[in-house]
Amino acid sequence: MYSSKDIQDILNQKFSEVKWVCEPIGLYAPISYVLSLGGKRVRPTLALMATNLFSDNIIDALNLAIGVEVYHNFTLLHDDIMDKAPLRRNKPTVHIKWNENTAILSGDAMLIKAYEYVGKVSPENLSKVLPIFSKTALEVCEGQQMDMDFEDRTAVSEDEYLEMIRLKTAVLLAGSLKMGALIGGANEDDAKYLYDFGINIGLAFQLMDDLLDVYGNPESFGKQIGGDILCNKKTYLLINAINESDDSQKDALDYWLQQDGAENPHAKIQAVKELYNQIGVKNLCEQKMEQYYEAAMNCLSKVSVSQEKKYNLTTLAQQLMYREV
């Protein structure tokens, strides 16, 4: 059994060994750049921890781990083009630093690279994990499409929103756990419990992201506070604010939704935040997060390995959930 620190070290070592830049430079330099921006490497860590629940041989899972991390960063690269995002992890995005064509093509190459790593999994495990990887990867695209579709719609229900974040965010955490578990030799039941653990953690994690956008610490959040409010993003908070508001609150909310955030961003953010507080959606969101977190822990408890072995995953889940608000 490895400690969390061991797993991070093994992962960092493996990442540092990969030579990302080859010819033509124009194709590969952006890939190296994106992967060098860091991030918490949550998905590969989950994959390795899941393998390690069932086996001390995590070598085979390392290729999967690299694959899921490269895949995740590919989605960020292409999402940033679609969202016209200028910054990612406080650095210029690829389509800004290079150009849009480079961002499209390097992203494509990253997706292929992700599959190349997953493909290095030993043949006996490959036929188990490859269909899960493809299914998961497609679902993430479906989630991104739903997210874009929601921008053009006037109303989005809470259920639709939860389904969108399940696809866009949760399935990759869940899939990483399930694939890792299967490589470790888990049975189908345990693999399924870990998948469901990942879905619930993923949903809680995304709700926390919605909260942090409004209530986060500007210094530690890494993105602009209030970004979702400025672009009227239909988050869990906004959807519930619309549903739960009384008539006067609804009028006030409608007023601010019609104000272009560019003119006086601070005023819009403050006003909407004040309405969120009045309507009580912060509390609602925290309750929903807690529900998912408990459901996650319940799923993890069903996995047929000792409580002791689950320590790494329990701790990681806590860290993901209780980020600074």
Add this chain to the structure above:
Amino acid sequence: MYSSKDIQDILNQKFSEVKWVCEPIGLYAPISYVLSLGGKRVRPTLALMATNLFSDNIIDALNLAIGVEVYHNFTLLHDDIMDKAPLRRNKPTVHIKWNENTAILSGDAMLIKAYEYVGKVSPENLSKVLPIFSKTALEVCEGQQMDMDFEDRTAVSEDEYLEMIRLKTAVLLAGSLKMGALIGGANEDDAKYLYDFGINIGLAFQLMDDLLDVYGNPESFGKQIGGDILCNKKTYLLINAINESDDSQKDALDYWLQQDGAENPHAKIQAVKELYNQIGVKNLCEQKMEQYYEAAMNCLSKVSVSQEKKYNLTTLAQQLMYREV
């Protein structure tokens, strides 16, 4: 042994059975649209014919065949965004019919779908073909990157150009043949000869495309005649025209390269075509094509199956080469 017609029928049947459109429609409708535009299905046909050289069981190869065709159409979709192409097979491109974000995301989903189909190949074949598929897919991206890099350069050598078209066009034909052969049970030598057959046919095919752009029949070519000339594309013809021209021809060529094709497209096309004829690059290009075609046939002759069994591939190669000029 199947006839060419049998193989086409089996392939069309398989394509028609696939349900491309699911939810969310916004993601999958463009995929169905792109695949419905047709095309000659050259790559999947090559894959199936290669399998059929060695085995009458081509069921397993059908998934590979779908995978390579979906992959090829994915590259067309994303290349059309990068080239800002309004039409593909005389129909609006996805980024025109929908929008650019849809074209990016649906393309991503197509690439995943391509892998999903390749992943359906039986486990004993999967570990043989998956690394070839990934390597080939990456090389196609490298070729596209080189093609874009060449646009910004003043000079491109003949060798650099041939390497670019090898990657952008030839490796996918070659890879389809090699993967198909391996699924059929070919030994490494035969798989390699078929790969080299594909590379040579691919290079000849692309040179024919360069020729058709200038000398093609406007009705059967499907693209605008002279498109490469108007945008000063560094094709085999232009690169050799620059290399082989005398001083006065070079001055005339330089003059026309500096003319914006938009103002008087017909004059530019006629003048450059006239220079090509004077310099003799049509002839040069035809000679090079013939060399590659002969090299291809030489590779095919080394494959250790009867001449009779090679009939389908020989005929297909002829059809690809001797399109109407």
